[in-house]
Amino acid sequence: MNNEFIKVEHHEAAGFTKDEQGKWVEPYKFIFIADPQPGLIDVCHKGDGSKWQAEILNMNEAVTAINKMQPRPKFLLIGGDITNAFPGRQYHPEQVRDVRQAFSSLDSTIPMFVASGNHDLDDKPTMKTMEIYRQSFGDEYYTFWFGGVFYIVISSQCIVSPDGTGSLYQVQEAWLEEQLEMALSSSCKHVVLFMHIPPFADHPDEPDFYFSIPKDHRFKLLEQFADAGIKKVFSGHLHRNAGGVWTRKNPDESVSKVEVVASSSLGQQLGQDKAGVRVVRVLEKEITHSYYPLAEIPSQ
Numbered sequence: 001m002n003n004e005f006i007k008v009e010h011h012e013a014a015g016f017t018k019d020e021q022g023k024w025v026e027p028y029k030f031i032f033i034a035d036p037q038p039g040l041i042d043v044c045h046k047g048d049g050s051k052w053q054a055e056i057l058n059m060n061e062a063v064t065a066i067n068k069m070q071p072r073p074k075f076l077l078i079g080g081d082i083t084n085a086f087p088g089r090q091y092h093p094e095q096v097r098d099v100r101q102a103f104s105s106l107d108s109t110i111p112m113f114v115a116s117g118n119h120d121l122d123d124k125p126t127m128k129t130m131e132i133y134r135q136s137f138g139d140e141y142y143t144f145w146f147g148g149v150f151y152i153v154i155s156s157q158c159i160v161s162p163d164g165t166g167s168l169y170q171v172q173e174a175w176l177e178e179q180l181e182m183a184l185s186s187s188c189k190h191v192v193l194f195m196h197i198p199p200f201a202d203h204p205d206e207p208d209f210y211f212s213i214p215k216d217h218r219f220k221l222l223e224q225f226a227d228a229g230i231k232k233v234f235s236g237h238l239h240r241n242a243g244g245v246w247t248r249k250n251p252d253e254s255v256s257k258v259e260v261v262a263s264s265s266l267g268q269q270l271g272q273d274k275a276g277v278r279v280v281r282v283l284e285k286e287i288t289h290s291y292y293p294l295a296e297i298p299s300q
Helices: 040-044 053-067 092-103 127-137 168-185 215-227
Strands: 028-033 076-078 112-114 142-146 149-153 190-194 232-235 242-249 255-262 276-282 287-293
Touching: 040 053, 053 092, 053 276, 149 168, 168 215, 215 242, 215 255
Parallel strands: 028 076, 076 112, 149 190, 190 232, 232 255
Antiparallel strands: 028 276, 142 149, 242 255, 276 287
16 A cells, blocks of 8 residues: 555644643654655756756655665654745645655555655745645644654744734744643653754754744744654755754753754755664664665664
């Protein structure tokens, strides 16, 4: 059977609720992929974005390698920029089709989730571009549970560019606060958050720039994450491996740490890394992760 991306409705992935997946059973791993973005390689080589065979080949290679993994990853999540063409623009439907086709060969026992990136919603989202995304992939922010771990997916673009989507930023913010309160009061082993644009690229105090969340939102988010016990945030957007740890000393002298993981692209690189995927290992007491170029993805 062909695999398909899970289309989330009502901001909770059906089949992956706390009742169904809230119990810890054993350690497991999942796959995080950033920015497959078909068409960008062509653009970066001074094309018009009409060719994306290079990215499709990367996707096929990644799927083949993941299918060989033993034991199987429990799920896969694409952290945004599923396509390069903006919704409603030339080549967008064809790129969505070809990405679906490439990942349809992933073992059908591995559920596939997505997070929305700026190219999926537009750099300046509107209600029209949001609707195009939702028709293909469902809600742009949602939660799911797996193996006793609570996962939260949010739309970073609605934080960075909220003006064209009415009250969506405020609605997502209120929803996020509810989820973080739930995380704090739940018995989950870990809380993990996914967002396309990282809170910061290389350092929490870095100046505002295109590749990170502006400071007027950045530190509020990091404080919220720390309060809810979130220790890992997985992002893409940079097309290179980056990130770091934000640290807060609490009134009781304890220390809260939030690690921001910016994972490099499965497609075009903007640094010295090679196209690849990140393997995340979920243990009872900690979460570890490693980035593997396509040729080095381990089978064991």
